[in-house]
Amino acid sequence: MVRKKHRVSVMRRLHRTLGASAAIFILFMALSGLAINHTQDLELDRKHVSQSLLLGWYGIGGPAQIRSYTAGGNWLSFADSRVYFNGNFLSTLANGVGAVFNGDLLVAAGGEELLLVDREGGLIERIHWDQPDSGAIDSIGLLENGMVLVRSAENLWVADTQMLRWQPLEQATVTAGWSELAEEPEEIRQAVIQQYRGAGLSMERLLLDLHSGRIFGPAGILVYDILALIVGFLAISGVILWLRGPGNGKKKYKKF
Amino acid sequence: MFRKIHLGALFFGLVLPKMLLAATVYETQAEFLDRAFNQLPPDPGVAWISGDRKSAVYQLLGHDYPALRIRYWCRDTRSAWILDEVGKDLPITVGVVIVDNFIESLRVLTYRENRGGEVATPSFTQQFNGSALDDDYSLDTHIDGITGATLSVRALSRLAALALFLQSDVGCSDGS
Numbered sequence: 001m002v003r004k005k006h007r008v009s010v011m012r013r014l015h016r017t018l019g020a021s022a023a024i025f026i027l028f029m030a031l032s033g034l035a036i037n038h039t040q041d042l043e044l045d046r047k048h049v050s051q052s053l054l055l056g057w058y059g060i061g062g063p064a065q066i067r068s069y070t071a072g073g074n075w076l077s078f079a080d081s082r083v084y085f086n087g088n089f090l091s092t093l094a095n096g097v098g099a100v101f102n103g104d105l106l107v108a109a110g111g112e113e114l115l116l117v118d119r120e121g122g123l124i125e126r127i128h129w130d131q132p133d134s135g136a137i138d139s140i141g142l143l144e145n146g147m148v149l150v151r152s153a154e155n156l157w158v159a160d161t162q163m164l165r166w167q168p169l170e171q172a173t174v175t176a177g178w179s180e181l182a183e184e185p186e187e188i189r190q191a192v193i194q195q196y197r198g199a200g201l202s203m204e205r206l207l208l209d210l211h212s213g214r215i216f217g218p219a220g221i222l223v224y225d226i227l228a229l230i231v232g233f234l235a236i237s238g239v240i241l242w243l244r245g246p247g248n249g250k251k252k253y254k255k256f
Numbered sequence: 257m258f259r260k261i262h263l264g265a266l267f268f269g270l271v272l273p274k275m276l277l278a279a280t281v282y283e284t285q286a287e288f289l290d291r292a293f294n295q296l297p298p299d300p301g302v303a304w305i306s307g308d309r310k311s312a313v314y315q316l317l318g319h320d321y322p323a324l325r326i327r328y329w330c331r332d333t334r335s336a337w338i339l340d341e342v343g344k345d346l347p348i349t350v351g352v353v354i355v356d357n358f359i360e361s362l363r364v365l366t367y368r369e370n371r372g373g374e375v376a377t378p379s380f381t382q383q384f385n386g387s388a389l390d391d392d393y394s395l396d397t398h399i400d401g402i403t404g405a406t407l408s409v410r411a412l413s414r415l416a417a418l419a420l421f422l423q424s425d426v427g428c429s430d431g432s
Contacts, residue, residue: 045344091322092346124324126340128349130284164300164327
């Protein structure tokens, strides 16, 4: 009888100690679980982490290369398949080859697509480049009259003023200013790197890794496993203690 | 810890860029237009997304369209639209052919997400054929979902509704 009471008392002490110790963990799991369940409502998959320490922890570095071009006093920078307008993310565009400003529109050229951009960096249109008998875009430039032209597989194509249609152009007749690489200012470079790194880690990914413990590597998973077992123990010990009744294990005081 | 960081660097340095660049082109724009207009596509027109049209597009998509103008091709009561909408992370490019305010065909032209590409199969896209807009600007046809491709299915449904709205809004439906 005494032994049984002692067992219950030990269980109660363990239940209380472990329960208090695990409270923060349980609270965190509940809140992170709630957030993960409502990822879309909270737009966690669209929000990105910009904290440098966290990005470094994930091994997310800057782009391998930044290629920048000036157009109309603005900087268009290509980093992998992303393009930035004055250091701010504009859109995705693979294999960037240049950018020009025709006095009205900025035109950024990738290998397979062109982006029309207004003066404030708003995307007007994404143009898919698939002219017949032409390959990927090699370069983009301006004619003396401000018309936009591109070079593709050694052929030249010139756009109309609205950038809706393209016409082939004879090489010999053309005097064009081609978009050329330029070295971007340091603040533009840093802004691009910061945003590029931030785009690599969504809040959803971070929360999932925090929720599972994977953010801390194998040790984190092990700790979370132990905590999960503790929560399981708390559930079982709680039921047992409840079944034993409210008096068991409590110190009894003599009434005077 | 170092192994974790190395794995992270491997994922974000090598795998992720490839995922971002991976795109499946099912049909080029030129092929789509040739098919839509029997090898003789008309000159393109432009629908500017501004004013009341911008508000309506926002209602249909739940967000602004990611461009200020949309190119379309129209002849008589037939029009063709090439539209982009993000499924989960990356834009899906879709071509929609509309005749007399009904969808004649919807085709995924380019799929960039790394999951959910089943929406490009004809057995799925054929569900849109014959669809029109009802009074509250929703598709009047039920579209069966695909497990694991829910966001892509929704994106295609939104684009189908957007194309139908734009067709009537720009006046192509009355043959102008």
